[in-house]
Structures are given as C-alpha cells and as structure tokens.
Amino acid sequence: LAKTTQPISMDSYEGQEVNITCSHNNIATNDYITWYQQFPSQGPRFIIQGYKTKVTNEVASLFIPADRKSSTLSLPRVSLSDTAVYYCLVEQSSGSARQLTFGSGTQLTVLP
Amino acid sequence: DVKVTQSSRYLVKRTGEKVFLECVQDMDHENMFWYRQDPGLGLRLIYFSYDVKMKEKGDIPEGYSVSREKKERFSLILESASTNQTSMYLCASQEATNYGYTFGSGTRLTVV
Secondary structure, three states: OOOOEOOOEEEEEOOOOEEEEEEOOOOOOOOEEEEEEEOOOOOOEEEEEEOOEEEEOOOOEEEEOOOOOEEEEEEOOOOHHHOEEEEEEEEEEEOOEEEEEEOOOEEEEEEO | OOOEEEOOOEEEEOOOOOEEEOEEEOOOOOEEEEEEEEOOOEEEEEEEEOOOOOOEEOOOOOOEEEEEEEOOEEEEEEOOOOHHHOEEEEEEEEOOOOOOEEEOOOEEEEEO
C-alpha cells in the first residue's frame, strides 16, 4: 500500500502562496493523487486530483514530478478562510479491491 | 448539487446497544465508504462497497458490519457498541475509481 506522509502543520500569512507536499514512495502505475480540505465538524471536501505533471483548477494547482513519488498542492494567495486540514490521498485498485490511504493531514493556519 | 446525507448529526448510545448509521447518496454513484475520524489518527477506512450487496473490509473493520441493499444507501452497523467506538463517522460516495469523493457532514457518535 502507498503510505503517504505530509507535514503535520504549516503557518502562512494572508495573500501568500502556500505549498503543501505529500510523499507517496510506493505509488503504483494506475494510482491517482487527490487532495481534500476539511473544516472542523465537516466532512472533507474535494479540491483537486491528478495523475502526472500539473493540474490547475479555480482554487488550486497540483504538481506531480515525473517519478510520481511526491505531489505538491499549491494554494495561491491564501485567505483566513483557507485555514483547514488538508489531506493527500492515493487511491489504489487491485482487481475488485480498493485500498484507500489518507495521509495524516496538514493543519494549515493562515494568519492576518 | 450532489449530496451525501447522513441520518444523524449527533447520537448518544449505551454500551452493548446495536447502532445503525445510515447514509444516502443521490448521485447514482457506484462506490460508497465508511470512515471514522479520531483526533491524531486522521481518517481510517472501516468498510467500502463498490456495488449493491458487495462489501469489502477496510483498515479497521473489527466491531462493525455494513449493509448495501440498494445502490443509494450504505448502512454501518455496530453490533454491540463499545466506548472505544465513540468517534466521528463519515460516509462518502464516489462515481467510480479515480474520481473524487463526496463526503457527508458526519455523525458524531458517543457511546456511554
């Protein structure tokens, strides 16, 4: 199983770009990388998903190097409302079984 | 907008009771999941289902069972609740493998 590792916490200031890196050394060929955001007392919310190189949507970018052993979530110009826990997920499929591993999560705190 | 609905936001049950946690999705998704979330431990997968009447064990299935009689409904059952099952329970659905998850708002279960 691809275990994921993320920093436990990060601090940033409003208006800065924030980059959160996740390592997944055992990622397999067919695996995708997905990032989620979670606020207290709510379920996680999908942010972005990618397989390789770079993916961008209206809220974030995801950078995946050629070896795919890590990925970086980039949040441009964060605001106080971006304070949340961010999870990296690698989804693995093996026949009919799906082994799903959430990272430990990174608590991002955005300061004024 | 897609929705995953968990029947209760808060539940208090006694040790030894049989507990049912219900989850309904309105998106015709194939896959459904039950996670529990505890401070310091992140999200841990209990069970998942990729089709009606199909189920697979996740990382921590002990003390739990599930039922999926209809595509839209996935129930988590605690056969005999214990205090160490006090937790936040999160249900999620997924259109197919390698698509993002949609999570419910969670059920905070307290077993006394």
